[in-house]
Amino acid sequence: MTEKKKTSYTVALTGNPNVGKSTVFNALTGMRQHTGNWAGKTVGCAYGNFVYKDTFFTVVDLPGCYSAGANTGEEKAASEFLAFGNSDTAITVCDSTCLERSLILAFQVAEMSKNSIICVNLLDEAEKKGIKTNLEKLSNMTGLTVVGTSAKSGRGLNELRSSIFDKCTERDDTLSINTDKTIQTADTKKCFCINYGEKINSALDNIENLVDVYAKKTGMKKRYLSLELLKENAFTISALRESGYDIFADTVLCETLENERKRIGLTAEDIRESAFRSIIRFAEYTASQCVTFSKETSYTKRCRKIDKIVTGKYTAFPIMALLLALILWITIEGANYPSAFLSHHLFKLQDIMYEGMLSAGVPEWICGALIMGVYRVLAWVISVMLPPMAIFFPLFTLLEDLGYLPRIAFNLDSAFKKCNACGKQALTMCMGFGCNAVGVTGCRIIDSKRERIVAIITNVFVPCNGRFPTLITIITMFFVIGNGIFHSVLSALFLTLVICFGILMTFLVSYLLSKTLLKGIPSSFTLELPPYRTPNVISVLLRSALDRTLFVLGRAIMISAPAGLIIWILANFYVGDSSLLFIISDFISPFAGLMGLDGVILLAFILGFPANEIVLPIAIMAYTQSSAVTELSGTVLQSLLISNGWNTERAISVMIFCLCHFPCSTTLMTIFKETRSRFVTFLSALIPTVIGIILCILNHLIFKLI
Amino acid sequence: MLSLDKTTENTFYKVENIALPTAILNRFEELGLIKGTRVRRVLTAPSGDPAAYMVRGAQIAIRNEYAKGITVSECIP
Numbered sequence: 001m002t003e004k005k006k007t008s009y010t011v012a013l014t015g016n017p018n019v020g021k022s023t024v025f026n027a028l029t030g031m032r033q034h035t036g037n038w039a040g041k042t043v044g045c046a047y048g049n050f051v052y053k054d055t056f057f058t059v060v061d062l063p064g065c066y067s068a069g070a071n072t073g074e075e076k077a078a079s080e081f082l083a084f085g086n087s088d089t090a091i092t093v094c095d096s097t098c099l100e101r102s103l104i105l106a107f108q109v110a111e112m113s114k115n116s117i118i119c120v121n122l123l124d125e126a127e128k129k130g131i132k133t134n135l136e137k138l139s140n141m142t143g144l145t146v147v148g149t150s151a152k153s154g155r156g157l158n159e160l161r162s163s164i165f166d167k168c169t170e171r172d173d174t175l176s177i178n179t180d181k182t183i184q185t186a187d188t189k190k191c192f193c194i195n196y197g198e199k200i201n202s203a204l205d206n207i208e209n210l211v212d213v214y215a216k217k218t219g220m221k222k223r224y225l226s227l228e229l230l231k232e233n234a235f236t237i238s239a240l241r242e243s244g245y246d247i248f249a250d251t252v253l254c255e256t257l258e259n260e261r262k263r264i265g266l267t268a269e270d271i272r273e274s275a276f277r278s279i280i281r282f283a284e285y286t287a288s289q290c291v292t293f294s295k296e297t298s299y300t301k302r303c304r305k306i307d308k309i310v311t312g313k314y315t316a317f318p319i320m321a322l323l324l325a326l327i328l329w330i331t332i333e334g335a336n337y338p339s340a341f342l343s344h345h346l347f348k349l350q351d352i353m354y355e356g357m358l359s360a361g362v363p364e365w366i367c368g369a370l371i372m373g374v375y376r377v378l379a380w381v382i383s384v385m386l387p388p389m390a391i392f393f394p395l396f397t398l399l400e401d402l403g404y405l406p407r408i409a410f411n412l413d414s415a416f417k418k419c420n421a422c423g424k425q426a427l428t429m430c431m432g433f434g435c436n437a438v439g440v441t442g443c444r445i446i447d448s449k450r451e452r453i454v455a456i457i458t459n460v461f462v463p464c465n466g467r468f469p470t471l472i473t474i475i476t477m478f479f480v481i482g483n484g485i486f487h488s489v490l491s492a493l494f495l496t497l498v499i500c501f502g503i504l505m506t507f508l509v510s511y512l513l514s515k516t517l518l519k520g521i522p523s524s525f526t527l528e529l530p531p532y533r534t535p536n537v538i539s540v541l542l543r544s545a546l547d548r549t550l551f552v553l554g555r556a557i558m559i560s561a562p563a564g565l566i567i568w569i570l571a572n573f574y575v576g577d578s579s580l581l582f583i584i585s586d587f588i589s590p591f592a593g594l595m596g597l598d599g600v601i602l603l604a605f606i607l608g609f610p611a612n613e614i615v616l617p618i619a620i621m622a623y624t625q626s627s628a629v630t631e632l633s634g635t636v637l638q639s640l641l642i643s644n645g646w647n648t649e650r651a652i653s654v655m656i657f658c659l660c661h662f663p664c665s666t667t668l669m670t671i672f673k674e675t676r677s678r679f680v681t682f683l684s685a686l687i688p689t690v691i692g693i694i695l696c697i698l699n700h701l702i703f704k705l706i
Numbered sequence: 707m708l709s710l711d712k713t714t715e716n717t718f719y720k721v722e723n724i725a726l727p728t729a730i731l732n733r734f735e736e737l738g739l740i741k742g743t744r745v746r747r748v749l750t751a752p753s754g755d756p757a758a759y760m761v762r763g764a765q766i767a768i769r770n771e772y773a774k775g776i777t778v779s780e781c782i783p
């Protein structure tokens with residue numbers, strides 16, 4: 001038997017933010033990690049696998065970064081992974097529409113990892129912009145394997161897979177005795193090497209032998225490690241110490257480093273700057289040789305025109321409001337029909353099941369608990385809450401894929417700056433519309449820690465997907481009553497106002513936090529405005545609607561069903577003459593009354609802590625315990641609420657409290673995970689709740705005065 | 707010679723000097739914005755701040771307070 005060849009390899013995927021790295025990852029592994037058209041969509045590493053020619057590959061999708069300079073957390077994670085030889089091959093995904101900048105990172109990666117491939121992605125987009133890249137020349141100039149792809153359409157992916165296979169296996173072959181000579185092509189013998197100028201090059205030559213031992217042990221490249229030490233890169237030195245190699249203990253090496261710096265007359269900082277400039281210059285030169293631009297195409301002109309309008313002095317804000325209103329209108333109008341259909345059939349089924357179980361001899365209290373408790377809340381969540389979510393989420397995803405969100409951040413930055421916060425908070429705020437937990441995770445794109453915490457705490461003021469069906473229901477029942485297009489447009493505008501109020505609260509709280517607890521000045525802000533990309537409409541609609549539907553259904557079953565059971569038990573267990581539910585809601589009712597709420601709805605907010613979707617269903621459950629309501633269409637629900645003392649005042653209070661109260665348990669858990677701080681987590685729950693209570697009391701007082 | 711925030715849209719400029727705190731300087735360096743880089747202002751936010759510039763083929767939004775620290779001079783397209 002011949003020696004067994006390695007059959008599994010690790011491939012690292014790096015690239016600037018928003019170059020379609022996740023699309024390449026998905027295309028390679030067949031996974032469905034969500035992609036969006038803005039820098040910083042992927043936070044944290046994702047892992048996936050694929051099999052090619054009976055060989056198993058693990059792909060690690062590293063977070064996007066602009067350089068391997070270890071300035072931000074993402075960059076640190078990425079450069080540590082690459083430098084310490086954790087991967088068999090590193091692929092740098094480049095944006096062919098701005099290859100020059102992509103190459104800076106690609107060259108840094110090629111310097112630090114032993115095997116690297118340049119994947120020139122977005123070829124389609126570049127062609128539309130009249131940009132042509134000579135891939136062969138790029139490969140010849142750099143000595144690296146270059147593959148051109150258009151991951152979205154699948155172009156070039158097979159070539160990429162086979163290049164990965166070749167790269168991984170050829171390295172293996174040179175190590176093992178059983179060499180397969182056929183795949184040793186001429187290209188692969190070339191070595192990528194940046195010319196740092198005579199001085200630094202000679203210093204590197206003198207150090208390389210001394211660092212050899214560390215390089216072998218840690219899997220780092222000799223030349224790269226030498227340069228890092230010459231630069232005195234604190235991150236690399238501490239990473240080495242963590243793996244058990246203290247450079248400072250090696251006096252010979254330290255002395256040599258010091259002498260070399262003296263000999264060439266450069267400080268560590270000079271070397272860092274000069275080395276980085278050499279890389280930039282090489283990228284500049286390579287790009288100028290390999291990329292040809294034709295005149296501005298109609299595509300570029302159209303993009304520019306759209307940008308002029310959506311960021312225009314007088315058009316920017318009206319367009320933002322109109323787009324929001326439009327999305328909300330489609331959601332409200334579109335959700336009507338499936339809602340009515342689902343509620344009609346699900347509640348009809350309720351009676352059939354109840355009767356059926358009774359006649360089968362099941363005790364009445366079990367039937368009650370299961371059908372009137374568990375099933376009814378489930379039916380409610382599914383019929384009233386699910387349709388708006390399933391419509392809103394895909395629409396929002398379309399806007400995200402299009403590339404509109406960074407423009408919102410661009411427009412709103414000066415407002416955020418006035419609040420001493422970061423313009424990127426606009427992005428995380430937008431993510432909050434989908435789900436606050438996602439918004440909180442997204443805050444990683446904000447570099448300054450202070451600004452990140454401000455963004456995390458204020459994220460909850462944007463109503464998430466689970467909350468605005470509640471808002472819609474209340475609006476259509478108490479403020480815009482009636483059917484037809486006119487009324488749904490009015491409801492959408494009303495909801496837009498409510499959301500604008502939430503955004504206003506975001507600004508206000510950000511400002512107050514920056515002036516008190518989280519004092520500081522706004523930090524550096526650079527934001528990339530990506531080109532517009534046509535989203536794949538059908539796949540987005542299907543995928544996000546389906547994902548969302550499954551997610552909400554799962555959550556409904558996991559959380560709403562037990563909550564329904566608890567409510568039913570509370571309502572049907574009597575202590576003396578009154579039910580537990582009555583006793584508890586009676587107990588908190590004076591306080592709730594002060595806020596313009598009643599005990600039941602406040603209790604519903606508290607019980608709705610695991611999931612905001614179930615607040616309204618819980619309240620309705622509690623209200624209907626006494627009455628025999630079998631179907632809850634709009635008018636029945638309205639009269640049910642009115643008969644329980646609801647009026648305009650209470651509706652406003654419920655909406656205010658819905659907008660401003662503690663985040664759901666998932667979001668709080670995410671906040672703790674992101675900040676590792678009990679205090680921040682506590683603040684995130686306390687601040688919106690206190691504000692909600694104050695506003696509700698104000699509302700109550702105003703109505704009392706009128 | 708003028709500072710980047712005073713530039714007019716769609717004219718090409720060359721960066722002559724950058725005088726900014728190191729942390730911000732590093733950020734710009736990563737984006738490839740260093741002495742000698744060609745830039746072009748392409749968009750201005752509704753309030754006049756920030757503005758977006760073409761830097762090495764990408765549109766980057768930079769706040770005026772930092773753009774003030776970047777000196778540029780006009781150059782041929």
